[in-house]
Amino acid sequence: MDIIILKRDNQKDKFNGTKIAIAIKKGFDSVENDHYNEDDVNGVYNQVLKQIKTLSETEKFVSIEFIQDLIEKELLRQNYIDVYESFASYRARRNDSRKIFISKQHKFLKAIEKLNQKEAIDEDAKRENANVDGNSPMGMMLQFGSTVSKEFAKAYQMNQDYYNAHDSGQIHIHDLDFLPMGTTTCNQINLEKLFKEGFSTGHGHLRPPKDIMSYTALAAIAIQSNQNDQHGGQSIPAFDHYMAPGVLYTFKKQFKQRIYDYFEIQDKLDDIKINEALKHIDSLDSITIDIYEFEQFLSDKQDIKTVDKAYDKAVRVTNRITYQAMEAFIHNLNTMHSRAGAQVPFSSINFGTDISPEGRMVIENYLKALDSGLGKGETPIFPIAIFKVKEGINYFPEDMNYDLFKLAMKVSAKRLFPNFSFIDAPYNKEYYQEGRYETEITYMGCRTRVMSDITDPEDEVVTGRGNLSFTSINLVRLGIKYGILNNEETDMEGFYDELGALMELVKDQLLDRYEIQCNKTIGNFKFLLGQGVWKNSENLKPSDNLHEALKHGSLAFGFIGLAETLKALVGEHHGESEASQKLGLEIVEFMRQKADEYSEEYQLNFSLIATPAEGLSGRFVGIDHSIFGNIPGITDRDYYTNSFHVPVYYDSGIEDKLRLEAPYHALTNGGHITYVELDGDTNQNPDAFEEVVQLMRKYNIGYGAINHPVDRDPECGYTGIINDECPQCGRIETSAQPFERIRRITGYLVGTLDRFNDAKRAEEHDRVKHTL
Known part of the structure; x- marks a missing residue:
């Protein structure tokens, strides 16, 4: 007779013996005993199956729980004690997880109710990510899924210590909603590798590009496709070199076409020498040529002049097409969507070091397209442009690309971008190999940095690598607990003991998440791994564990609120006291040393990141305020200070701010950024703007950005500083027709103030504006 199974939800199903066999085999596989084999598994399975069949002769249904009881009893009867203990322990954990998930249902159903009933302007959760429209159908779908996924991860996939620490605000597990999917955070995409053979996005193969328009179109598609396989951002490490x-392809095409056109007019296309000249163009390796090399084909001086005319025209047309390609690239990345249409891809491009004529043409035209803005003059949000500064290439007036560095600063003074990274900062320069742009430091727009590789020290490159996951520690709570507020004197021993214990907890949590990631397959990440975008993924087989590829990524410890921590410990933050600065560096160095020790112990790339406070800026302080109340200078604002930054409300002066923050860049090998907030119209003072960038280099900043107001009148398109009246058309701002006021909050520029959550609005409001 058929055996009917009664499931936990009281649904009925036909008996499937394979599932029971798999459950028993997993029990044997979970213990370290090389003597167990298939005979042991089958011995237990056959006895359990016999008992089920006997029971089914008298009972209408056999429950899942009863079958698992039979397995446990049979394991004990046959003296598989270690397998029994492992099986029973796993079963108990799963039962606990189900109880936890059910107990949390009311909590997250209430959260979903808020998402469904309130507009983004009234619900902070709908503005947690300012690049997601919380009112759109796909934006709401993403937030619904995120809310449920987080609770599922806590209940079923995490050690209770991890989610207790997360829920209580001791730590923050970033992108927790993506933990069940096993996604990694971000990637530095090697476009050269993708373009060499072409690639597939899952719906057909794209041929290798053969002109600059195709290059930028496929670059945007690669970013979009990779974004769907990850929960973080996408960075192009050497955009100028890749483009x-x-x-050159476009130039050759245009050059040949112009020669063809000019000689067709002269009715000379049948001339064999002219055809040889056309073929010679295919062998050119630069758009800069000596026109007289064509004398070997064309002895007639008039023909040489015709070729010269064709060359000039080809260069001009190529330059114009390159500008159009860069313009299209920017427009694409601000309009194309990923993640089921919920948001544009988080994208960054790094450039500035290609001194070839073609590379220079790319840089110049990208900057000009960025300067022009979008269709109505809007400042583009993506990609985050990062200009790589390198002495001998673009830093000094005599350097080949110095003119492009100047242009980059001019555009940044208007559009907030590019940001600036500094290859010659000692901790970046140590990896630099002349002639290998894959060793030039690359940053994600948010600040993430992935460079050293303990798993492959002979090939430490930025390409094909990224962060796997990161978790941030609430330093401020430790400061309050062990500082002068609650003790007769600061208890640094207790502070470091608990900080070490938290890092140990986070290390284990990062490793557990890493195992979830490694146990996925290529099929889960068909572009990232299936197309070989991630380093060493091209040789993976469909059933392979992903460790051999993912080991090249980084596992990062983050932190936030160093300034408030110091206030709690000794009464002054590092902007107020050199002693506090010394203590701040000691704390961050302690964390970095721990991360380095874990790297050696586990042979994985543990790193320390200065946490981007995008989604965390108000969470920790909200929890701590509810515990400790209002503590002046610590919990009395809506946010904790971003990572190691001097508080935005403290006027330290530009040079002091750079001097104080720079040493932390060397310690935070997982990523960092320093901002300078300027007042006034930076367009009107380019020399002062350059002076700030020069100061960043002087103090060994790794990655820096200059913030300033970017206002725009949507009526006339004026971009600059606008108070209540537009300087161009005289229009007065009204609530019905406000001016756009774009501000940068973290590494990603996330747009107008109405898209920020409450904590980020408060932080922006408090910022000291430095006068040029």
Whole structure:
């Protein structure tokens, strides 16, 4: 007779013996005993199956729980004690998880109710990520799924210590909603590798590009496709180097076409020498040529002049097409969507070091397209442009690309971008190998940095690598607990003991999440791994564990609120006291040393990141305020200070701010950024703008950005500083027709103030504006 199974939800199903066999085999596989084999598994399975069949002769249904009881009893009867203990322990944990998930249902159903009933302007959770429209159908779908996924991860996939620490605000597990999917955070995409053979996005193969328009179109598609396989951002490490071959392709095409056109007019196309000249163009390796090399084909001086005319025209047309390609790239990345249409891809491009004529043409035209803005003059949000500063290439007036560095600063003074990274900062320069742009430091727009690789020290490159996951520690709570507020004197021993214990907890949590990631397959990440975007993924087989590829990524410890921590410990933050600065560096160095020790112990790339406070800026302080109340200078604002930054409300002066924050860049090998907030119209003072960038280099800042107001009148398109009246058309701002006021909050510029959550609005409001 058929055996009917009664499931936990009282649904009925036909008996499937394979599932029971798999459950028993997993029990045997979970213990370290090389003597167990298939005979042991089958011995237990056959006895359990016999008992089930006997029971089914008298009972209508056999429950899942009863079958698991039979398995446990049979394991004990046959003296598989270690397998029994493992099986029973796993079963108990799963039962606990189900209880936890059910107990949390009311909590997250209430959260979903808020998402469904309130507009983004009234619900902070709908503005947690300012690049997601919380009112749109796909934006709401993403937030619904995120809310449920987080609770599922806590209940079923995490040690109770981890989610207790997360829920209580001791730590913050970033992108917790993506934990069940096993996604990694971000990637530094090697476009050269993708373009060499072409690639597939899952719906057909795209041929290798053969002109600059195709290069930028496929670059945008690669970013979009990779975004769907990860929960973080996408960075292009050497955009100028990758795009330069596309410029050369376009030039050759245009050069040949102009020669064809000019000689067709002269009715000379049948001339064998002219055809040889056309073929010679295919062998050119640069758009800069000596026109007289064509004398070997064309002895007639008039023909040489015609070729010269064709060359000039081809260069001008190539330059114009390159500008159009860069313009299209920017427009694409601000309009194309990922993640089921919920948001534009988080994208960054790094450039500035290609000194070839083609690379220079890419840089110049990208900057000009960025300067022009979007269709109505709007400042583009993506991609985050990062200009790589390198002495001998673009830093000094005599350097080949110095003019492009100047242009980059001019554009940044208007559009907030590019940001600036500094290859010659000692901790970046140590990896630099001349002639290998894959060793030039690359940053994600948010600040993430992935460079050293303990798993492959002979090939430490930025390409094909990224962060796997990161978790931040609430330093401020430790400061309050062990500082002068609650003790006769600061208890640094207790502070470091608990900080060490928290890092140990986070290390285990990062490793557990890493195992979830490694136990996925290529099929889960068909672009990231299936197309070989991640380093060493091209040789993976469909059933392979992903460790051999993912080991090249980083596992990062983050932190937030160093300034408030110091206030709690000794009464002054590092902007107020050199002694506090010394203590701040000691705390961060302690964390970095721990991360380095874990790297050696586990042979994985543990790192320390200065946490981007995008979604965390108000969470920790909200929890701590409810515990400790209002503590002046610590919990009395809506946010904790971003990572190691001097508080935004403290006027330290530009040079002091850079001097104080720079040493932390060397310690935070997982990523960092320093901002300078300027007042006034930076367009009107380019020399002062450059002076700030020069100061960043002087103090060994790794990655820096200059913030300033970017206002725009949507009526006339004026971009600059606008108070209540537009300087161009004289229009007065009204609530019905407000001016756009774009501000940067973290590494990603996230747009107008109405898209920020409450904590980020408060932080922006408090910022000291430095006068040029």
